[in-house]
Amino acid sequence: MTLWLMAGLLFTPLAWAVLTLLVDFRMGRAVTWLGILVQVLVSLGLWAAVASDGGFYYLLGGWQAPLGIELRVDGLAVTFVLLTALVAAACGWHASVYLDPGKSWHRYFWPLFWFLWAGLNVVWLGGDLFNLYVGLELISLAAVGLVALGGQAAALRAAIRYLMAALLGSLAYLLGVALIYGQFGTLSLADVTALLSDGTVAAGQTFPLVLMLFGLALKTALFPMHGWLPPAHGIAKSPVSALLSALVVKASFYIAARLWLDLGGHLGGYELAQLIGVLGGLAVIWGSWLAFRQTKLKQVVAYSSVAQIGYLFLLFPLTWGVTDAISLQAQQGITLQVISHALAKAAMFLAAGNLIMSVGSNRVDALAGVSRFLPFSLFSFGLAGVSLMGLPPTGGFAAKWLLLQASLASGQWWWLGVLLAGGLLSAAYVFRVYQASFIDNTDTDHFFHPPKSLEVIPLILALLSLGLGLVAEPVLSVMALPFEGSSR
Amino acid sequence: MTIHLLYAFAGVALCGIGLFGFIRLDHLLRKLMAFNLMGSGVFLVMVGLAQRGGQPDPVPQALVLTGIVVAVAATALAVVLIRRYYHLSGQITLAEPGREPVKKPAADAHREGPTE
Amino acid sequence: MRALSVVTMTAVCLAFAGLLGLAVWHIAGSPAPVNLPGLLAENLDASGVEHPITAVLLNFRSYDTLLEIGVLVIAGIAGISMAKTTSLEDPDLRTSDSLLYALQRWFVPLMLVLAGYLLWAGSDRPGGAFQAGAVLAASGVMMRLGGIPMDFLRPGVLLRLGLALGFTVFLLVAVASALAGEAFLAYPAGFAKPLILVIETVLTFSIAMVLLALFVSAPVNRAQEPEEGEHE
Amino acid sequence: MIFASAPFVLLSVMLPLVSVLLALRADWQQIYRYCLPVLPLPALLMGLLAEPDWWLELPGLMIGGLWGVDDLRRAFLLLTATLWLIGGVFAIGYLKDHKLRRFCVFWALTLAGNLGLVIALDVASFYSFFALMTFAGYGLVVHEGTDEANRAGRVYLAMAVVGEMAILSGLLMAAQLAGSGLLADLPAAIADADRRWLIMLLLLAGFGVKAGLPLLHFWLPLAHPVAPTPASAVLSGAMIKAGLLGWLVTLPFGEVSLPDWGNGLVLLGAVGSLGGAALGLCQQRPKAVLAYSSISQMGLITLMVGAALANAEAAAPLFAVMALYVLHHGLAKGSLFLSTGMALPASRGGQWLMWLLIALPGLSLAGLPFTSGAASKLAMKELLKPDRFDFAMAAYLSVLMSAGAVATMLLVWRFLWVQRAGASTGSNPSFLWLGWGLATAASVVLFWLLPWHADVPQKAWLSAMVQDAWSLFWPILVATLLAAVALRLVKQR
């Protein structure tokens, strides 16, 4: 059963990418709906299977690592697969209403969308360092294509900038992979970890790890390498922005996190961990501050991503040289942060798109009166904002809580300031938007009212993000599931 | 120290040069070239390092082949983007447009490639 | 200021190269604990092809290759999404130079043959789908630049089909193997060689198509997508 | 008995309170006006009929309520009810339609407070009613709405609030020490308290504001004159006594002898009685003169309070005398105040009669034989004989009383003088006549009809008055002579 599910999972996005490439926008839309249905069902099935039976390794082509490529299907991976399915489904559904079928280039949205999805699944499940590289490239190029889709100069500039950063990042990562392979002779992450753990290779080199982390951090837009992100995420179509912010940056972070958790203990060091943590902290502060200063709505949201990504990098200091319990707490916190940010940020971008569509301008101060005439769209935006602020009972809060606990328990109290100040700063930019929308300077409803389906989607995502905090315990328990015995 | 390691070190040098070019150059095509240079360096390191034992290792070679295709795809995409960007804005760097964006007449832009 | 930045960058790059070199030196000092080439040699027979690189590419790590083609297709899609080409041929480039024309009539078939050879050679010596596809694409580029009429290749379904063909076949094989009860991409025993050959062939065609499309898609269409919230 | 007493106890307070409902509609205000004299009737009846065990327990009320009367309270209740009744009658004729409703409401509320504090046996209710009276009284003071009234009201309110707070703190501390919410338990607790001085000071000062204790009296001459005449009458006649009642029920009388406090209070009383008179002589308006007279009279009572405080054994009989004095002064002062609102009849004979009747309560205040004043003064003198006390100021008590009598008489002359200067002739509404008549009659007659307290020295009043006629009379004579001299001096100038 799980084998079938796996095949479905790997096959569907790629197949639908091809299918939608061959048809026009409207047809592609219909096809996509079907594909989304299939993919969501498959993801759910896989998640349920892993939740009940535990994780396993999936051998592609029937070849074991290190010769072949193994997929690592554990609780965390399937959780992210499911998350991807949900968010991508929402974005795809939104795009199918949001995008104008009359523009010929919009038909290419669907194949790129599906390739992106496929790439994400590759990354979540990947256990092979080079395979991850290919997955990353798949994601990057699809994402760049989506950003540039039919765009004008500004969009192209953003896309090129994005592409350049992504390429440099990939290359740094690949160089690291090359060195790792040179040293260990294998590309399987599990093998490398095993070799390090059982002392076969006593003195691992730190530099490859640093290279890979650098590349991945660049792709994740860690401060101060975040410059490419806001233009790209800000200028893309809202469903695209949502995908990029919610999922794409998480992919590179996910790899970095897995590398760190597997290799960091042997190849990393306290200074490296702290340095990354400090950069993350600065990202939180600086990103929030810049978000607060933006005049365009989507730029606010985009800079907010920079800040929220900063939290993720607290994983590094909080898992280095601490007890397993604290490390687990930090991992759980970061996982929740990834999920809740994905849901919330997708909701926020989609809601922002709706708002922009309604008011006919992308400026924050054009939102006056929205609260009165378009409360529904604003509500989703607001709910998502609550999660970003880390206020209870959202997933963002649950994440923050766990990180606070981990910081306190590990004695690294300096992260407390980041966590708390970050929450307040994000409140600052979120409330700036609210505030603008609460200005009551018009008595006439001159706004365009988007279709209900557009408005419902971000609301659902926002509610999921909100509810995540309440059901954090069961979700986390699936993530922490061990592999079923030693299946390999 | 085998001859293959020399390739690896050549790769190292290429990486360094490529990196310098990548961060130093503003012209997008040149930047792209620097990227390709760096890519070559990486491939050299990969293959050279793996072959230090003497016998050739087909795995990194296959990887490099895949890497090359990916790099080609990326480069091609970048070139397409850069060309279109040039046509639309008349710019060949990523600098934010000044007060008066240099906008060539569309017909000209259509004709001439981004050849500076 | 400018000089300072140059100096800084140089220093950074030198430091990078130095560290990299050091790492390479250290790594080269000890042998790799895993002997992958040996493992590969043991399993080469089961792969269906004689050449180890092709075996890695299309059997052991075929998933990489599948995705790699995906990357290429993405690039192609992104490329054609930029363009509004009515034909792969650019009418402005059509030439009436008979010498060039004659030369091309010789060269193009030759290159097609070369591509075919490269494809075939891939199974036991260096070569393979990508090399063949590149040559094929080069011939297309030459035809275009040389002004040979190419009206028969209109974009639209046909072009897109061409782009996707190789990938599609590869994917179908992969999923068919999964449906047959094996893992995804596991070739049924005995069918490895012919399947690989089929895949290689269609891949060659598709790779050529992608590269050609990317080359051709430079012409600019007037379509401009306004930024959200900006008035069209 | 509870079943018999409960309606009286409840009604005496609730009737005025509930009557406020009459203010709900503007066109009911005429009815309300005529209801004013009815409001204190249950209380009056209770004062007349009460038995010692008339009390009512209200456990749910605040921190536990107990209402009822004892001998002391009965006297106060009688005075209060009577005076308010007479005032009510007078008010029917006195009030104009303008702002009538408001006046009635505050009248009723003040009345409820005044009656309630008399019958409250627990601290919380006592304090509640006291506060109710204080705050509602403000409405009576500023009723006229003139600048002067507002100013007087402000001073009244400011001092009253400060007083309330002092009372609250004192009561709080005392109740805390007593561990009980009953007033009856306070004196013993205060007597034993470590910080007796503080509690006593707070209570003295707090109630002293109401009672017009020197230095705490400033509001009194401002507020009493500006209020409408019937309100002045009850302010000066009844409400001022609430302060005294406060002292009597809270301070540790009979528990412990406190000569120092006695000295202090006697001194204050002296200053009050003489100083108040001196200031009163300088006043130009009859109501102001009367207000100072009230201060002066309260000063005399303070002498008794001081003596009672100084000597524990003397407290019980002094209480009885104070009750007498209170009754006497209240009725007389009420009558005097009401007379300021009367116009003189046109006929000369009528005028003479009128002046006589006006003067009578005044002379009673000064202790003219065969008046209520004479009786109280005699009783007071009897009890304040210096040989019964041993504190420093005791020696001066009789002198002070005599001086007080002279001062009182002088004030009465002064009052008559300024009253005459400002008197107008004309007709009075019949309710004015009725009210004033009742007041004067009550002042002259009622005192003699009351049942007597056991602790008052058993004497045949008439014979005593005859015996002591001279001692009662000479102060009046002296004062009259002085007044005559003063009149002459003024006329010569």
Place this chain on the structure above:
Amino acid sequence: MSLSVLMPVFALMTSLLASVVLFALPEKGYRLRTTINLVAAVVKIALVAVMIWGIARGREYEAAFTMLPGVEFVLRADALSMLFAGLSALLWLLTTIYAVGYLEDSPNRSRFFGFFSLCVASTMGIALAGNLFTFFLFYEMLTLSTYPLVVHRGTRKALRAGRNYIIYTLTGGAVLLLAIAWLHGLVGDLRFQEGGHFAGVDPSLQAPLTIIFVLLMTGLGVKAALVPLHGWLPQAMVAPAPVSALLHAVAVVKAGAFGIIRVVFEVYGLEAAEAMGLLAGLALVAAFTIIYGSTRALYQIDLKRRLAFSTISQVSYIVLGLCLFGPLGVMGGLVHLVHQGIMKITLFFCAGNYAETLGVHRIDELDGAGKRMPGTSVAFTLGAFGMIGAPPLAGFITKWTMGAGALEVGMDWVVAVLVVSSLLNAAYFLPILHRLWFAEQQQAWPHERRWGRLETSPWLLWPPLVTAVLLVLAGILANVPFSPLSWAELIVLREVAL
């Protein structure tokens, strides 16, 4: 699922569901909205009443599930929660009625009532929270749901006030979160427990516990408007009157005060807190706040602003009461939670009536308003006297109990604070009363609306009258079973093992 589990959930859900439904209603659905509002409010009162009855007879209501590893979400109804829940349920009904009248023709009613219900749901959650984590959850939810209400009018001033409100409260929330997380890290997930947890705690924990206590008080003090964390409150008075009523009487400041009660009683334990010397400092802050608030109130010309400063002062009574560390003082503090709510809501209702009916906002425009609006003015007068502490109103009961409590434990200076504060209260309330009743109307009302024979809309008139009656009853019938005072006594008997 027994009834005892479901009751607190239901109590929470009534307003939460109402809020969801109200958001979805179209703007025009006036009748339906009002019906839903009132039905939900009445149902909630019934539920709370049942729980109060049950708790008085010793039943327990609790619902819990694990939310995060090591962290539980607990809803639990005990005597203390019922004090707050009862207050908010009752006042919700009245405020809703009032708000219906107040917002009769204004826009954004769906939004308003939606957030309004959400706000009450948060308050109910705060009341029923069974541990600090759950408490914090609803505490922040309250912050968020009140923001749209504060900025409801959408004017610059309102937005500025909203911004300040959110800055203060969120910062406070962050500090609170830090403290709660730290505490959790130190000793684990602590349920609220009668008598607290830290009696005889390890001396090595003293120092961190002290710091945590300070942090907790800072976090909670923002909402409770302890000086110097009070800055948001006076500004927030630009909100519509029902919102001010909610902020001041039912929800926000009360949430802070209630949190302080919970922390002192049921986390640290009164005895332990006293033993660690934590209460003395808190008492000083509260005392200073009382005086400061009253003093500032004296100088305000705007009626609602004056009331706001009065709130700052009054809420600290609750805190001060706790610090008295004796059954009576604590009782006084607890009962003031209810009393202050009833009194202040009366005053705000009345202030709203003056503004809505006459257009009067400043105190010097109130001359003669008593004649024009006698009902409102009577309610206002009663409220004001209650605040001053005049007997027999609710405020007197508080002051008396607290004063007695202070004397009981020998903190006599508290009596002085009470007295001074009462004097100041009188100084700023009595002039208003004078204007209402005794001053002649000087000029035409700035913006008068007429409602036929009545002085104002019945929706606006009845709530203050009812609360005025309540505040009188709360004083007069303080010793009757189920009165606020008796209930506070029950709490003290059950919870404070002194």
